[in-house]
Amino acid sequence: MSIQSNTSTLILADKLIDGKGGSAIEDAGVLLFGPIIKAIGTRSDFDGLANDKVTVLKFTGKTIMPGMVDTHTHHTGFGDGRSGDDLVELPNEVLVLQAAKNARAALYSGVTSARENGAKDYTTFKLRQAIQEGITEGPRLVLCGPPISTIGGHLGYFGGEVTGQTEARAMVRRHVKEGADYIKITATGGTTKTSFPWLSSLNVDELTAITDEAHKFGKLTATHCLSTQGIINSLDANVDMIIHCIFNNPDGSSDFRKDVAERIGEQGAYINPTLHVLKSRIWALLKTQESRTLTPQEKLDLDDRKRFYDIRLEHCHKLIEMGLKIVTGSDSSWGDYKLGNTPYETEALVDAGFSPMEGIVSVTSEAANSIGIGEKVGIIEAGKEADIIIVDGDPSKDIKALWNVENVFKSGRELDRGSESSRDRSRQYPPPPLP
Ligand SMILES: [Zn+2]
Structure with missing residues (x-):
């Protein structure tokens, strides 16, 4: 040479x-x-x-x-137990400062690219501008703006609530106008108090309007899915990534659905399992237990989450065995998981069945491909x-x-x-x- x-x-x-x-x-x-x-x-x-x-x-x-590529971050979060319901109460200026702090922590930990999964208004777009202006440092960012949601649905209060196909298409156009790189959608409820975690939220016609409009502009789409019906609806709408990919029934019980998993594979959608964000809550409760007795509610919460983590690990193992396209996306700083700690999610995927090299691929090339930047990095x-x-x-x-x-x-x-x-x-x- x-x-x-x-x-x-x-x-x-x-x-x-x-x-x-x-x-x-x-x-x-x-x-x-x-x-x-x-x-x-x-x-x-x-x-x-x-x-x-x-x-x-x-x-x-x-x-x-x-450099590591984290496909799922929340730059305005704290990772100290605060939820979206708490974040939405803070002024945008404060959220942007927190985002800058998180961006630096992520970059210095070795995460050179991150796909932001939704914050209030267009706060993360201001973070990117500040990085471009040289005011602060951070990973290269792939941004979505406020997740598109139903009224009262998961993260709807961040500014992305829609009803019907027309409003859904209008919201995509608005996000694209503001500079969104992809469109994040909440297909089920979540931790948002007014939402219903195990029920689907947007209807298939609304989801399809969103993905269709996004794809028209060459933008990828990703749906937050805490239930099997949410996954099915997302696949009907031809979404590009299933986030969380939780196989829960409307009553909160879990049943792995091989037929649905096969559909994910047939349609070539990526999966971002977000295992560690659940474990981080378990860790937080165990740490609380070191200093004081847990309340009966906390004790119940701890036992529930431990049980659920084992189920999630087992389901992820099956998805890995089926050869589906699984990527590292930490979901930090959400709940109790702080940005700057992405390797925990890759470790969890290795615990679920990836070899260490497959873990590396899930946080480099495959992660970059899944968020549309594989031509450039990864x-x-x-x-x-x-x-x-x-x-x-x-x-x-x-x-x-x-x-x-x-x-x-x-x-x-x-x-x-x-x-x-x-x-x-x-x-x-x-x-x-x-x-
Ligand atoms: Zn998230």
Whole structure:
């Protein structure tokens, strides 16, 4: 290989994982030219490179991999137990500041791209503007604006309530006008107090109007689905991603529906299971239990959630066995799960049956493909944006190595991520093991 360059950076490390799922390259190098990846190969491929024109960075014992792509974030959230019902009470200016804090934590943890899954009004669009203006730092953002919902439906108070096909189409057009990259829809209720978690919300004609209008503009769609009927309605409407993908009946009981899962596969829709956000609530309750006795309601909640987590893990295992397209999307900062902790969701997918390498794919190339940015990022390959992280250890052997991010490059620029202790403040730890 012969490489010509002007102002280039050569990154050398023990291993390179390109994000496509094949085995790691040993003794590897990546050549960057400005914001773009110019070439990848083994160290010897770059032997002849003129040293005075190339900055060489050597990382012994480390792995080069693509920056993580989190397909499901809530940048205005807190991850301290506050719900959407609490967030909507805060002024937009405060929400944008919180979003900036979260964006920095996510980027510094190694998440170089994130798909925002819905916030009040167009607050996250202001965050993106602030990032573009250089006021704050954050991942490259894929934005939706307020999730489209029924009156009183899940997250409807963020500004996306519609009734009927005409209003549904109008809301999509408004979001597109404001700069939305995709359209998020709540096909069932959720944690929103006035919604009904296990019942579908928008009707199929409304859902179809939304996806049809979005697809007309070349925009992807994703539906929040806490029930089987919500999944079925979304598939009828030809949605591109099923979020949560919970197989619940109207009474809250769970039954895995292989026929519905097969339909997801036939239609080629992606699935974002969001396992850890449930576990984070369990962790929060266990931590509370360390300091005081739980109320009877909390105790019930803890037992329910533990039971439900096992069901969710088992259902996700089945989806993995069926070979469906499953991606990492953390759902942080929602509930008790803080942004900056994306690897927990990938770990949960590995617990559900992914190999560590499949876990990596779910948080790099497949994640990028699922949110429409796979042409640009998610793999390390000549011509792609140089969104790269350097990790201590080998995450294809042990997925927990995703926590050991030592350097982050966004568009070829190495970030100053502040002190380790400041980064550690964004980290959430599991509760201590019970005696
Ligand atoms: Zn969410």
